[in-house]
Amino acid sequence: NESQNWVLMVTAQTPTNIAVIKYWGKRDETLILPVNDSISVTLDPNHLCTTTTVAVSPSFQQDRMWLNGKEISLSGGRFQSCLREIRSHACDVEDKQKGIKITKEDWGKLHLHIASYNNFPTAAGLASSAAGFACLVYALGKLMNVKDDESQLSAVARQGSGSACRSLYGGFVKWIMGKEENGSDSLAVQLADEKHWDDLVIVIAVVSSRQKETSSTSGMRETVETSLLLQHRAKEVVPKRILQMEEAIRNRDFTSFSRLTCADSNQFHAVCLDTSPPIFYMNDTSHRIISIVEKWNRSEEAPQVAYTFDAGPNAVLIARNRKVAALLIQRLLYYFPPSSDDLNSYVIGDKSIVK
Ligand code: 2P0
Incomplete structure (x- = not known):
């Protein structure tokens, strides 16, 4: 079937971040809501970053993910939260050249393949879920034509790993703990961009x-x-x-x-x-x-x-x-x-x- 043959994909790269005012402690473990605000600096994207390609095709039978070339399970609650959230924000996508049209509703039925690489040795103990979930959410946001800005996407990445919400921006970033029980205001904002203090x-x-x-x-x-x-x-x-x-x-x-x-x-x-x-x-x-x-x-x-x-x-x-x-x-x-x-x-x- 010709119409089943297409694949649409997006690749994104996201650096990790280092907190200078630390996040430690959650008030809600499922939604990942912290007990205090935190501030971080996002590293240069050329180093210590994750590169993630997300693909969608009607020929994919299930959601699958590979990390550094090895297939990993997507059954964990954090992956499921991110996938569910981002799908709920998905919009129509049309690629006239390829004759592809995906409606908002289709995203709930289509399956994804995700391939992610860290450019730093995991053994060094620098492996960070921060870059990983930020990159995943950002790439999916692009693929699914999500109209939300980085701050709104950060609230999705947060549900993968708390520190991930701070990697959606470069420069200096604050994760505001928020007050709402549903976590809607627990998100990242940029305090200053990467050029603001480039002596460091x-x-x-x-x-x-x-x-x-x-x-x-x-x-x-x-x-x-x-x-x-x-x-x-x-x-x-x-x-x-x-x-x-x-x-x-x-x-x-x-x-x-x-x-x-x-x-x-x-x-x-x-x-x-x-x-x-x-x-x-x-x-x-x-x-x-x-x-x-x-x-x-x-x-x-x-x-x-x-x-x-x-x-x-x-x-x-x-x-x-x-x-x-x-x-x-x-x-x-x-x-x-x-x-x-x-x-x-x-x-x-x-x-x-x-x-
Ligand atoms: C931070 N850390 O602010 C602090 C300082 C480690 C020490 O964020 O459970 O991997 O996924 O939300 O984000 C490490 O915690 O924990 C961390 P989860 P996460 O960078």
């Missing part, structure tokens, strides 16, 4: 030891259930920090940016330690990196480098400019010579990342 250089120091990590999802759940410090953090600390961080970004005030970033990373890890049983994401090498940066910053008139650590031991270091980034690499190589086992690679770049 991000260096990711990949700490080699492969400690077993507690997944973010279960870690957060345990923190919400057991940590009193989290209550204080979410209600008292973060709301003020969010305002201060927005101001620091607006004014390109590195001193304030750096102090807030480091303090928030440290408080996130303190909240992990305050969880029962305690969660350890950083290791001795992470702690040494913090000491080195703290000592350096204290020896200068103003901070030169900010550090932040996520749910793992890898250091994300933000240098105030290129000159400082070069010095930073020099120091890292001095403290962790290439022969040592502590650090196994660096990724460096302009607001992101070169291998």
Whole structure:
């Protein structure tokens, strides 16, 4: 049957993001609604990104997905939420040249094939569901002619993984926690685009030891259930920090940016330690990196480098400019010579990342 032979596809590329004011803790696990706002910087799309191709054809028998060439199951609730949501926003699509017409209603019946690649090694512990779900939702939005803007799409990506909602925009992004029970106002907004503060250089120091990590999802759940410090953090600390961080970004005030970033990373890890049983994401090498940066910053008139650590031991270091980034690499190589086992690679770049 000729008319069954067509395939329509879209490819998109989405970088990951690094939070400088952290998201940790959900008030609703199914809708993925956080207990506080968060702010992140989106990395350069050339590095640490996900590329996803989505295809639709009447010949496809079921929804299928491949990650880095290997088929994975789409049965998980998070994939299903994203697919359901995006299908509900789908519009008519017409390609006259190919003689294809898909109506809004057709999208509920047609099946999808999805192929996704990460351009960074999953083993480095940098694999992020953030880029993955953001890219999936963005690509599907294009394929299905969804008219929503990035902010509205971010609320769909959020239901795949919380941090994913922040990867729909470049530059500096805020995930507003929202008030509604149905999550409709829990979405990302851009605070400043990628050109606003392009002096910054991000260096990711990949700490080699492969400690077993507690997944973010279960870690957060345990923190919400057991940590009193989290209550204080979410209600008292973060709301003020969010305002201060927005101001620091607006004014390109590195001193304030750096102090807030480091303090928030440290408080996130303190909240992990305050969880029962305690969660350890950083290791001795992470702690040494913090000491080195703290000592350096204290020896200068103003901070030169900010550090932040996520749910793992890898250091994300933000240098105030290129000159400082070069010095930073020099120091890292001095403290962790290439022969040592502590650090196994660096990724460096302009607001992101070169291998
Ligand atoms: C963040 N992290 O703000 C924080 C800081 C890790 C530490 O977002 O359960 O993978 O999928 O919503 O988004 C990691 O959590 O968790 C994360 P889910 P997600 O970037």
